Amino acid sequence: MAGFDLSEPAIKYLKRRLRRSRLSAEVYVDDMTEFRRKKKADVGYCMINTFRHLANEAEAISHLKCVAAALRKGGIYILGLHLLPPDADEEDGERWTARHGQTKVTMTLRVLEFHRRQRYEIVRFSMRVSRAGRDLRFRTDYRLRIYTAAQMKALINSGPEFELLNVYDFCYEIEEPLKLNDDLGDTVLILQRR
Ligand SMILES: C[S@@+](CC[C@H](N)C(=O)[O-])C[C@H]1O[C@@H](n2cnc3c(N)ncnc32)[C@H](O)[C@@H]1O
Missing domain, CATH: 2.20.25.110 (S-adenosyl-L-methionine-dependent methyltransferases)
Incomplete structure (x- = not known):
């Protein structure tokens, strides 16, 4: 298990929590848009809108390329974020x-x-x-x-790295996959490294 964040205080806090729970993991400060891993992972995940911190298309694409390089072929990337349905309340x-x-x-x-x-x-x-x-x-x-369902589809299809395997919402009902469309707000994308 390995994980990183751009925030040093967040990583220090996580290290304290791991020590207190007598768990070990490799945790460190790094940037989602330009990280490299030596050993390839089976699964990666990035939840609760962290992906939406990436300010533009170039950063989002750079991140997906880094994740693809860090996963073995056939590996899974789980990406959780809020999509914007067209009728969403902008003052939410x-x-x-x-x-x-x-x-x-x-x-x-x-x-x-x-x-x-x-x-x-x-x-x-x-x-x-x-x-x-x-x-x-x-x-x-x-x-x-901000991502609509169409913008998210376009981003995934803009590179050869990932195939969209399945879509869920924040109920995480594994037996009930959903469609990536404008009905979705809370969204969990299951991407497979080609
Ligand atoms: C919603 S919080 C998630 C916190 C924690 N990583 C978790 O999964 O529970 C978003 C986190 O993204 C981090 N972040 C924002 N831009 C980043 C970047 N370019 N690289 C790495 N982390 C970044 C922020 O420091 C913040 O801690």
Whole structure:
């Protein structure tokens, strides 16, 4: 098992979690658009919209080429992201709360800007962490690239590296594969390295 992220604090945190759980994995800082692996993997995955951080077509293509080079022939790449159905509410938001022991985390996502033609949105992530009467607040604005089903199909078909094997949503019902079309929002693509 190996994994990376551009964020050093995220990798430090993950290393602490692995140590605490007495697990081992190769985790390090790297860039999705230009990484290389010596040993080929059977499966790769990239979930929860991370792929949408890649700002343009060139970065997305470069990423897919890096993943293809890191997988053995016939290997699988699992890519999870939100697609944009044509009738999607451009002002959409989301809020969730999670508790762990004394700690309560509330996350609020709000679309600040939406640019359909330029294919990006700015999403504000506001996090409130409460513990023992103490409150911490964090706020980050991320620029995320927008994909419709057709744009995602075109991207996959733009190179020879991958074949689309199956499509699911975030219910992960393996016996009930879906179609890559405009009915989908939450999307999990199963790509096979040719
Ligand atoms: C939705 S979070 C996912 C966090 C974590 N990797 C996971 O899967 O739970 C998106 C992550 O993408 C990372 N990221 C953004 N651009 C990146 C890039 N070019 N290369 C590697 N990681 C990147 C950010 O640092 C952020 O941690």
